[in-house]
Amino acid sequence: GAVVSQHPSWVICKSGTSVKIECRSLDFQATTMFWYRQFPKQSLMLMATSNEGSKATYEQGVEKDKFLINHASLTLSTLTVTSAHPEDSSFYICSARGGYQETQYFGPGTRLLVL
Amino acid sequence: KQEVTQIPAALSVPEGENLVLNCSFTDSAIYNLQWFRQDPGKGLTSLLLIQSSQREQTSGRLNASLDKSSGRSTLYIAASQPGDSATYLCAVAAGGGNKLTFGTGTQLKVEL
Numbered sequence: 181g182a183v184v185s186q187h188p189s190w191v192i193c194k195s196g197t198s199v200k201i202e203c204r205s206l207d208f209q210a211t212t213m214f215w216y217r218q219f220p221k222q223s224l225m226l227m228a229t230s231n232e233g234s235k236a237t238y239e240q241g242v243e244k245d246k247f248l249i250n251h252a253s254l255t256l257s258t259l260t261v262t263s264a265h266p267e268d269s270s271f272y273i274c275s276a277r278g279g280y281q282e283t284q285y286f287g288p289g290t291r292l293l294v295l
Numbered sequence: 296k297q298e299v300t301q302i303p304a305a306l307s308v309p310e311g312e313n314l315v316l317n318c319s320f321t322d323s324a325i326y327n328l329q330w331f332r333q334d335p336g337k338g339l340t341s342l343l344l345i346q347s348s349q350r351e352q353t354s355g356r357l358n359a360s361l362d363k364s365s366g367r368s369t370l371y372i373a374a375s376q377p378g379d380s381a382t383y384l385c386a387v388a389a390g391g392g393n394k395l396t397f398g399t400g401t402q403l404k405v406e407l
Contacts, residue, residue, distance in 0.1 A: 224384070226396075271336075
């Protein structure tokens, strides 16, 4: 089946630094990728939808200047958490849409801890 | 705004038992509904996808049903095993299948 990878799988950083998370579709082309955030014991919340070559569409309440999304190719999208603060600590999961029935395939997630 | 609720929030059963997980959604205008499994600290594994025109899907010991008019879906797990222990999430897609709204999840524990 379709595989989506994320890198890194987990990261610890100091408050105020920026962190970049990569999401790749390994064996299919994804015109659309999605970024979700999941806090402990909670469900996934969609942050933004990114289409290759165009600006991302952010969900209400998500700061676009804080969470920079770049979708430069059909197999790669990046999420940069700028000037990270402890409240940004979360599990970030991406998905890529493609393949049969345009299903969303999910990455393994990236755990971010901001100290 | 679509809201998705899952009941129960947590469930513990002995091995071998058949069980049903419930998912309800407020807006019946959905494109499809999907059930996922999430192991602790891991990403999501898609289990079953039901298109809006379908009423059920089956895969092995799993059977998912969809009643769009009443805004409900159930995931039936037959002969549960300890390896089934995980959190099960349902998600509904609207608008051409683009945006997924996730439920709150059911944490399942199957005991020996």
